[in-house]
Amino acid sequence: MRRFKMKLKIAVPSKGRISDPSISILEKAGLGLKDNANRKLISATFNKDIDVMFARASDIPKFVEDEIVDMGITGVDLINESEANVKELVDLSFGQTKLVLASPEDSTINSIDDLTSDMVVATEFPTLTKKYLEEHGLTSKIITLSGSTEIAPLIGIADLITDLTSTGTTLKMNHLKIVDVILESTIKLITNDNSFENKKELVEAVSTSIKGVIEAERKKLVMMNVKKENLDKVKKVMPAMTGPTISEVLSKEETVAVQAVIDEDVVFELVNDLRNAGAKDILVVPIERII
Numbered sequence: 001m002r003r004f005k006m007k008l009k010i011a012v013p014s015k016g017r018i019s020d021p022s023i024s025i026l027e028k029a030g031l032g033l034k035d036n037a038n039r040k041l042i043s044a045t046f047n048k049d050i051d052v053m054f055a056r057a058s059d060i061p062k063f064v065e066d067e068i069v070d071m072g073i074t075g076v077d078l079i080n081e082s083e084a085n086v087k088e089l090v091d092l093s094f095g096q097t098k099l100v101l102a103s104p105e106d107s108t109i110n111s112i113d114d115l116t117s118d119m120v121v122a123t124e125f126p127t128l129t130k131k132y133l134e135e136h137g138l139t140s141k142i143i144t145l146s147g148s149t150e151i152a153p154l155i156g157i158a159d160l161i162t163d164l165t166s167t168g169t170t171l172k173m174n175h176l177k178i179v180d181v182i183l184e185s186t187i188k189l190i191t192n193d194n195s196f197e198n199k200k201e202l203v204e205a206v207s208t209s210i211k212g213v214i215e216a217e218r219k220k221l222v223m224m225n226v227k228k229e230n231l232d233k234v235k236k237v238m239p240a241m242t243g244p245t246i247s248e249v250l251s252k253e254e255t256v257a258v259q260a261v262i263d264e265d266v267v268f269e270l271v272n273d274l275r276n277a278g279a280k281d282i283l284v285v286p287i288e289r290i291i
């Protein structure tokens with residue numbers, strides 16, 4: 001029997017808002033695409049054992065569950081809507097959004113208790129919406145749309161909607177108010193039980209690298225020169241992850257080079273404190289991965 005070499009396939013959204021950030025995370029994780037340019041459906045990556053398959057974000061949960069691919073990147077909303085049995089490995093910390101129930105601003109529907117089963121709800125998420133309504137004892141009619149759901153009450157085809165919201169702009173523009181939050185969603189790296197068990201090494205290598213990218217996105221490398229007489233003062237203001245690392249500057253005996261990994265949200269204040277403590281030539285550098 002012919003034996004195939006073990007390969008790992010990752011499904012990535014082919015279009016829409018989560019496509020580019022997903023590809024960018026893979027690139028930073030060392031899995032840059034070799035032939036993305038000509039819209040191929042499958043692309044090799046810089047790791048010869050790992051390929052990427054492009055698919056609609058909504059199809060990815062099923063593709064992962066059915067083992068068509070080993071891993072995938074998609075939203076919690078789509079995973080739950082598809083009811084696919086998948087394993088969530090890493091929260092990719094983008095695509096934060098909420099699935100909400102919303103009603104017209106001027107309607108008297110302000111909470112789930114105001115809903116009745118003769119009301120019509122329009123949505124792109126019929127499964128999650130049906131489940132949510134049933135949990136509240138409602139059998140309201142559901143109209144499934146494939147986009148621009150917010151228009152439904154305005155044109156009179158539904159009393160309410162369920163849809164995603166993040167900034168709230170689309171709801172506001174369409175004179176809708178939030179009645180309830182059904183689900184909070186972010187983008188996840190997922191796998192199936194079989195790939196997790198039988199391709200453990202590759203699956204873990206991918207998730208470790210991607211975790212490293214997410215971790216690094218919240219950090220910066222801060223480097224500076226410090227006169228030895230100021231070193232204690234500088235060390236005091238440095239909240240380093242490990243370290244800081246201090247090394248001699250060969251050309252200037254009285255100066256040392258100091259570097260440390262710092263949380264992004266303290267960098268602004270820290271740079272000022274470092275300057276006041278006597279640090280010079282301060283560099284703040286992005287980090288690609290922390291493993």
Ligand SMILES: Nc1ncnc2c1ncn2[C@@H]1O[C@H](COP(=O)(O)OP(=O)(O)OP(=O)(O)O)[C@@H](O)[C@H]1O
Nearest residue numbers: 016017018057075077078095096097164165166185
């Ligand atoms: N407004 C939003 N803010 C943040 N994340 C969102 C928002 N809308 C959608 N998402 C997330 O991105 C995923 C994909 O949505 P997106 O609308 O980009 O893709 P799509 O619906 O496949 O494309 P399109 O809307 O162009 O048909 C959603 O399932 C959700 O997880």
Ligand SMILES: O=P(O)(O)OC[C@H]1O[C@H](OP(=O)(O)OP(=O)(O)O)[C@H](O)[C@@H]1O
Nearest residue numbers: 147148149164165166167168169170171
């Ligand atoms: O709260 P906001 O920041 O305004 O974002 C919410 C909008 O974003 C998504 O729409 P998308 O742009 O994907 O269009 P679609 O409805 O055609 O899918 C979602 O379906 C909302 O309509």
Ligand SMILES: [Mg+2]
Nearest residue numbers: 016017147148
């Ligand atoms: Mg959309």
